[in-house]
Amino acid sequence: MKVEKRKKTIKTIRIDVDKCIGCMACEVICSAFHATPKYSSNNPARSRIRVIRDPIADIFVPVYAGEYAVAECAGRDKYTIDGKEYDECAFCRASCPSRDLFKEPDSGLPLKCDMCESDPPQEKPLCVQWCLNEALIYEVREEEAEEDGKIEDLETGLESLANKYGLNKIMDIVTRMSVSKKG
C-alpha cells in the first residue's frame, strides 16, 4: 500500500533588502494590527518585524521575529557583505536575552511573527501590504511533507537524549511541558 504523503503549506516572505527604503511602515502596521483592540495603538517597539536601519552605512534589513531563546548563543556572528559591516546578530530572528529586540516594551515578553493569523484570514500579511516598495513579497506554496522521515529523526534524537539523561527524566519533562501547555 502506498503511504499518503501530507501536504504542507509553506508561507514565505521574500525580503529584497535592495528595495527597502527604511520607512518603517511594516513596523507601524504590524504593531497596530496586533494591538488590542485591533489597530487601537501604534508602537514600532511592539512590532514583530524590525528594520535594521543605518542609512549612512547603507544598511536596511527588515528582520522578522522568530523563536524565543532562553539563553543567548555561545558565540555571536557578525557579517560583512559587499563591504558593509552588519551589527552583531543582525540577521538573527530570536527574541533573545542579549538584546531588546522582539520583546514587549512593558512586560518584556517575547514577540513572534505569526504571519498575521486572524479570522477571517488576511489576504497577505499586513507588513507586506504596507510595503508599497515591494521589499517584502509574500509567497505561498504547497510542499509534500516527509512525515515518516521526521518521526524517524525524532526517534533518533530522543534515543540519544534518553541515553544521556535517562528515560525517566525525559518523561518527566514531557509531562511537565504538556501540563504547562494546557494551562
Place this chain on the structure above:
Amino acid sequence: MRYAETGFNLEIDLTRRSIERVATDPVDTELYLGGLGTSAKILWDRVPPEVEPFSPENLLIFSTGLLCGTPAPGCNRTIVSTISPQTRLMAFSMMGGFWAPELKHAGYDKVILRGRSPGLVYLWINNDKVEIRDAAHLKGKGAIETEELIRRELNEPKAQVAAIGLAGENRVYFASIEQGRSSASRGGIGAVMGDKGVKAIAVRGKGDINMARPEEFMELCNGVLKYIKLREDNPIPGVMPILAGLGSPQEMKVHDEKWHTENFMWGNSRTRRKDFWNEEIEKNWRATLENARIRLISCYNCPMKCAATLSVPGFPTYMMKCFSKLTYTMAAYSDLDFGLKIAQMATDYGVDAFSTPQVMAFALELLEAGILTGKDFPDIPADSEGRFFWLLDRIVRREGIGDVLANGTYWAARQIGNGAEEFAHNNIKKHEQLPLKLSMLNPIYFLMYATGEKINITQIEGQFPQAPFLTMEEREEFVKDWVQVPDEKFKQYLLDWEPRGEKSMPFYPTVEMCCDIVDWQERMHYIDDALGMCSGLSSFPLKPPYHIHNYPKFISSGAGIEMDEARLTQAAKRYRTLVRAINISRGMRRADEKPPENHWKKRFPELEKELLDTYYKFKGWNDDGIPTKESLHELGLDYVSEEFLRRGILSDSDNGSAEGTSVTRQETKVEDPHHEG
C-alpha cells in the same frame, strides 16, 4: 484618555537646568489642533514682542503634529518654531524624517526650550528619562557627524537625533537644524538653537500612541495608500513631470533638469540661461548623480522616496532631498558634481540650501561691483567653485567678511552700505527667496508671495494648477476626478482659465477667485503643519491623497475630536490668524507684504493693490493687514484684540494704525529707509 497626542509637553529651562513634564489642556487641541497651531499659541502667550530672537526668553519649540505617531502615512513632521533672527518674525520650519514620531513614542507632544545654557549641551530624551548632557566634545562638529557620535555614545542605534552644525553654533542667520535625511532650514532656527547652547536633541521612545476609533482610522489610512498607488501609476498628464506625481519634487530620481536650469535663475538670482541644457550636460549630470546616489530613501511611514543617500568621492556619505541638488550648482554657475560636493559640507555645517548659495553669489557680485574689495576676501581662490568653498567656510565660522554675510543678504547689505542694498534684491520680509524671475505677473502667486508668513513659496503653493491647460479636453479631463476641491466652483475657475485672451493672466482668475484659490492653498498647508503631515502628500502636489474632505475624519477617528470641514477650516483660520497676530505685534505691516520688485517684469500696480485690498478684506484684516476686532472675535481670539488695543495696534474704531509700536518695528524703520509704512 488622550488620543493621537500624548497630552504632555517637555519644558526645559536651560539656564536653570530644570526639566518638567507638563500636562496640556485638551481644549487647546480642539481650538488649535497641535503642531504649528498650539506652538503659535504658546509663542503668543509667552514671548512678547519685546523679546529679541537671541534672548534667553525666546522659546524654541520642537513640536510633533497632532497625528504624528499614528499610522497615517507620511505624518512625520517636526515643526520647529521660534522668533527668527533674520526676519525678526515668527519662524516655523518643518522637517520630515523620523524625529517627531519618536518623540511621541517617548511620551511628549512638544519640547519647549527656554533660557540659555552657559556651556554647549545636548538633550537625551529616553522615554521617561530626560537628561541635559555636556556637549563640549561635540563643539564644532558637523551636524551629521554629531548625530552619529551621539548614537554611538548612547549606544542607541535607534535614537533619532536633530542637531546643528558649526553654523548654528555660530548663530548664522540661515543656520538649519539637521536630522538625517531632513532639515528644518528656513528662518535661521538653527541659530536660535545655537544661541541656547543646545547642540542636539536625541530621542528614543517606546510608548503607544492610541487611536480613538481604530477601525475607521485604519480604513482611512488604507484609502490613502491605495490612492498613492493609483497616483503613482497615473501621473497627471499635461503638466511638468515634477508636478505630475506626489511627494516632494523627485529631484533625487530625475535626470532631466532642463526645466530647472533654464527657468530658474543662476548666480545671485540673476541670469536665465535659456539654452543651457543639452545632451552632453544631461549625460554628465546623469553620470554624476548615478555615481553618487546609493539609495533612494523615505521618511517615517511613507512609501515615497524623496531623498537619497549620496556619496561623492572624497566626501563623507550624506543625505539630500529636493532642490538643494541644484541651488549651489546654479548660484556658482557650475555643474552638478560641484553642487553635490559643496552640499555635503553645507549639510554638515547646517545651513539653509536656499539662502546660503544666494548669500555667497551676492558677496561675489559685490566684489565684482567694487562695493567689496579684494581686501575683504584675502587669499580667495580664482575659480568660482573654490570661491564658494572659501565663502562657505568663512560664513559658518563668522570670520572676516563671513561675519557680515552670516546675517543674510538683507542685513549684510545694510551693514556694508555703499549701494549693496540693490544687490539684496531677492528677499521678502528680509529672507532670501527662490531664484525665480518671471515675465508676466501671476496674481495668485502675487498674493501668496506678499502675504505668506511661511516665507517660503514652496510651502504655500499647491493644489491649484500653476498654469492653465491649453485645451478644454485637458481641463475637463483634469476636473473629472478632482475630488480635493473644497467647492465645485474651483473646477469652473480652471475650466474657464485660458492661456491667452480675456480669461488669462493677470486678470483671470479674477481678484475674487484669486482670493479663494490662495486661501484654499494656504489653509491646506496650515492644516498639514498642525497635524504634522508632509505637504508632499497633501498641500503641495496636485490631487493629493489628503484633503479637506478626509482630514476631518482622520482627526475625529484618530484624535477623538469631533471635526467637520467647517470646524477644521475655522481652527486653521484661528491659528493662521494667531501667527499673523504675532508678526503684527512685532511690527509687520502691509509695507512688508510685497514680492521682490523684479520678480516679474510686467507689473500691474493697480491690480496688485486691488488684489491685496480684497484679500485682506476676505481674510478679515484691515487695510494694513491687521486682523480686525470683529474677525478676531469670530475666531475666539478676543485676547489678541485686547492686546492690540492695549498696544495701540488697533484702536477702538477698529482702524489699524499704520505705525507699528513695537521696539522691533521702530528699529526696522530706521534700518530700512524705503519703507512706505
